[in-house]
């Protein structure tokens with residue numbers, strides 16, 4: 514489905530800082546550049562505190578950027594006004610991590626799913642509204658009898674399906690899925706992934722799929738970006754990233770992912786990173802990964818490694834590969 518020639522979203526030099534004290538700035542996203550192509554799934558991976566959710570929320574205009582730009586279909590997202598802004602709000606939707614917290618417990622499933630339709634005045638009668646709700650429920654593998662129930666009557670997996678139906682109601686072409694499966698049992702995770710994949714094929718959707726580890730991301734992503742402390746460490750198409758990871762951080766993350774082949778799995782060497790992810794309020798100088806990197810050199814403390822394309826489509830920020 515990927516049309517690698519057409520960018521849907523272009524992110525350039527994006528920074529999002531938060532003032533958390535009189536002289537304290539949290540640099541949640543710090544100079545990030547990449548594109549998301551029409552029809553692809555871009556997986557964005559990083560530990561908590563890496564800035565990946567802040568990035569997603571800035572793309573969808575939940576936050577204003579501190580610096581840099583985000584274009585959607587060639588238009589600057591944060592400059593949109595009037596009708597163009599309304600269109601963006603329909604075309605770009607979000608699915609959240611915790612389907613329970615993100616669904617209002619006092620609203621019926623029908624009202625949750627139809628909320629966007631109501632706000633945008635997209636149905637002419639209550640009959641048409643309910644027909645849309647029923648169709649959306651069936652699209653996500655639920656049924657019309659579920660429409661008048663409340664979120665607490667559903668399992669975690671079903672609740673995430675309701676979240677997906679809500680996101681689809683306005684017929685978007687771009688969905689940011691912020692850790693949509695992290696709160697679900699492993700057995701349910703694959704079902705939600707399969708649903709998202711099927712919807713993408715049917716509707717030509719583009720996804721920004723945010724996750725905290727690399728295990729499930731491979732099965733859904735065309736390309737993957739790895740974030741560490743507000744910066745991108747590496748970006749490549751999925752097969753390249755999993756088979757030939759260059760950045761020491763990507764290598765460590767991948768070493769923690771079990772391999773389905775028992776022979777290969779037996780030989781898997783786990784790279785255990787020392788320490789925790791440092792605070793984004795006072796990140797290490799130079800390469801932000803240097804305090805945990807097994808290959809750190811003196812230059813790593815002095816210079817920020819450049820974001821370089823080391824082979825077509827494969828980007829990495831690490832002094833081991835600087836040309």
Ligand code: SF4
Pocket residue numbers: 760761762800801802803804806807808809810813818830831832833
């Ligand atoms: Fe490690 Fe240095 Fe590369 Fe950073 S730049 S990942 S510290 S080798």
